[in-house]
Amino acid sequence: QAEDGNIEYKLKLVNPSQYRFEHLVTQMKWRLQEGRGEAVYQIGVEDNGLLVGLSEEEMRASLKTLRRMAEKVGADITVLREREVDYDSDVPRKITEVLVRKVPDNQQFLDLRVAVLGNVDSGKSTLLGVLTQGELDNGRGRARLNLFRHLHEIQSGRTSSISFEILGFNSKGEVVNYSDSRTAEEICESSSKMITFIDLAGHHKYLKTTIFGLTSYCPDFAMLVVSANTGIAGTTREHLGLAMALKVPFFIVISKVDLCSKATVERTVKQLERILKQPGCNKLPLLVNSDDDAVTAAQQFAQSPNITPIFTLSSVSGENLDLLKVFLNILPPLTNSKEQEELMQQLTEFQVDEIYTVPEVGTVVGGTLSSGICREGENLVVGPTDDGKFLRLKVCSIQRNRSACRVLRAGQAATLALGPFDRSLLRKGMVMVSPEMNPTICSVFEAEIVLLFHATTFRKGFQVTVHVGNVRQTAVVEKIHGKDKLRTGEKAVVRFRFIKHPEYLKIGAKLLFREGVTKGIGHVTDLQAIITKENGLEESLGPGQLSF
Numbered sequence: 001q002a003e004d005g006n007i008e009y010k011l012k013l014v015n016p017s018q019y020r021f022e023h024l025v026t027q028m029k030w031r032l033q034e035g036r037g038e039a040v041y042q043i044g045v046e047d048n049g050l051l052v053g054l055s056e057e058e059m060r061a062s063l064k065t066l067r068r069m070a071e072k073v074g075a076d077i078t079v080l081r082e083r084e085v086d087y088d089s090d091v092p093r094k095i096t097e098v099l100v101r102k103v104p105d106n107q108q109f110l111d112l113r114v115a116v117l118g119n120v121d122s123g124k125s126t127l128l129g130v131l132t133q134g135e136l137d138n139g140r141g142r143a144r145l146n147l148f149r150h151l152h153e154i155q156s157g158r159t160s161s162i163s164f165e166i167l168g169f170n171s172k173g174e175v176v177n178y179s180d181s182r183t184a185e186e187i188c189e190s191s192s193k194m195i196t197f198i199d200l201a202g203h204h205k206y207l208k209t210t211i212f213g214l215t216s217y218c219p220d221f222a223m224l225v226v227s228a229n230t231g232i233a234g235t236t237r238e239h240l241g242l243a244m245a246l247k248v249p250f251f252i253v254i255s256k257v258d259l260c261s262k263a264t265v266e267r268t269v270k271q272l273e274r275i276l277k278q279p280g281c282n283k284l285p286l287l288v289n290s291d292d293d294a295v296t297a298a299q300q301f302a303q304s305p306n307i308t309p310i311f312t313l314s315s316v317s318g319e320n321l322d323l324l325k326v327f328l329n330i331l332p333p334l335t336n337s338k339e340q341e342e343l344m345q346q347l348t349e350f351q352v353d354e355i356y357t358v359p360e361v362g363t364v365v366g367g368t369l370s371s372g373i374c375r376e377g378e379n380l381v382v383g384p385t386d387d388g389k390f391l392r393l394k395v396c397s398i399q400r401n402r403s404a405c406r407v408l409r410a411g412q413a414a415t416l417a418l419g420p421f422d423r424s425l426l427r428k429g430m431v432m433v434s435p436e437m438n439p440t441i442c443s444v445f446e447a448e449i450v451l452l453f454h455a456t457t458f459r460k461g462f463q464v465t466v467h468v469g470n471v472r473q474t475a476v477v478e479k480i481h482g483k484d485k486l487r488t489g490e491k492a493v494v495r496f497r498f499i500k501h502p503e504y505l506k507i508g509a510k511l512l513f514r515e516g517v518t519k520g521i522g523h524v525t526d527l528q529a530i531i532t533k534e535n536g537l538e539e540s541l542g543p544g545q546l547s548f
Helices: 018-034 056-073 124-133 151-156 184-190 204-216 236-245 262-276 291-303 321-330 337-344
Strands: 007-010 038-043 076-085 093-101 110-118 163-169 193-199 221-227 250-255 284-288 307-312 349-358 362-371 373-375 379-383 391-394 397-400 403-405 407-409 413-417 431-433 441-453 463-468 471-480 491-498 510-515 518-532 538-540
Touching: 007 018, 018 038, 018 056, 018 093, 038 056, 056 076, 056 093, 076 291, 110 124, 110 204, 110 236, 124 163, 124 193, 124 250, 124 321, 163 184, 163 321, 184 403, 204 236, 204 349, 204 463, 204 510, 221 236, 236 510, 250 262, 262 284, 262 307, 284 291, 291 307, 291 321, 307 321, 337 362, 349 413, 397 407, 441 510, 463 491, 463 518
Parallel strands: 007 038, 110 193, 110 221, 221 250, 250 307, 284 307
Antiparallel strands: 038 093, 076 093, 163 193, 349 362, 349 431, 362 413, 373 407, 379 391, 379 431, 397 403, 397 413, 441 491, 441 518, 463 471, 463 510, 471 491, 510 518, 518 538
8 A cells, every 4th residue: 555645445444442533534634635635445455455345334334434534624425336355254245445525725626627639520519518518419519509619610510719618526426517506606616626628629720729728728637539430530649649748648538329339339449449559659448337447447547647548428328428427526636735835835927828808807817827826916927028028917806717716826727807907918828927036038949859740851940830838939940959850750959949029938848849740749958048137128148158
């Protein structure tokens, strides 16, 4: 049994003494902290993992003790599954697995972000519509109408923008969605765990929007939707590659199983398994057929990112939809509490992904707080502008998932109202940082890249669109170190220069670039910083600072 992590093995908890009870409660607090508000207790299992099992009376007493412990720390418990152990005794012995959930004191709910990928017409928006609205689809796309943001999306049935949908789970593990609560605020208030789905576009034409959604919104997981009747087609492989390149753990949903025969579904599953087991992917597919599988999949998936659960379901008949809900309910967050605390102690940095003007509120920006803490009324600086300056502004109010919030912590997505700040000065890809940070901005940077696919050779003077986090801009290749040109599959350190304006970058940030059919991934290795003096004058570092 691991010391850290949120899974605890307990043989039995029958009538503990007061001292032992206090010790158990402290241990439960530690497990909850490790899992950021969630822990799994396996009762009837020895510390070394031996499945012993308990008789019915002992199990009842143990669960009663566990309930008392949970009440003491203010948590709720739900039984995930029970199973009998084949033991050489007349009395049947059981093992029970219990989910303990407590919302941390400083948060309203646990928050997970899941990006939804897949080829055009694979049923992504419809599946989200069914999950979040609570009613099945009629087979002609009724469920997805509420998700669309533009008229042309409703007419063509294709998602072209990034839309967010929320699905809540209350502390007992029941789904909270629009079927019984009308507004997003109600969902937030009555759920202890929120899953935000980022619905991305499947069509090839909107690939840049999809990449932007994956790089800037930092999803915890990705859900790849594959249609059972078409199999792996179109952009499916590309989206799979994007998820792997950005190291986002993904699980697969095979939709539309009501349209085709069992043999067709099996063929699609086999096709997926073959691709996942290829040397490039090295994933272990796990087909989910029962509640038991779903529980196992959620726990294994969080521990080892090599496992890829596969669900087969239908948004029309509702077949196996419950398994996906069970899986999402148990899915623990990836980063543990220690990493988040370390991020919160750094200076504030907020990535701007969306900019709106709201009547009577003024300018509003949406995005993710990548480090630090942001409070209402805080003074920050935003930039870089086209000439590399940073402008002062004040945060008037904060909203998370459409409900007001006082404090924003690292890793959370939110919208900030900036009051009368001029919208034309803002653009996507800017950052808002605390004034004492003295941010480094650059026009020229170096990155170690791998060229994934290219029609001809990749050489000096080539123009590509570079995505780094929420930054998206065209850059020119200035120099390839040690080589004249690159071919598909080769690795090199390349120097890029942004065409339009300087950007805020960090060393080590993941980088994707594309141009037509050219694609590559890598990370930033070196920046040529532009130092901004206090009075707003810039001065560039001399050529001695960068190796030529």
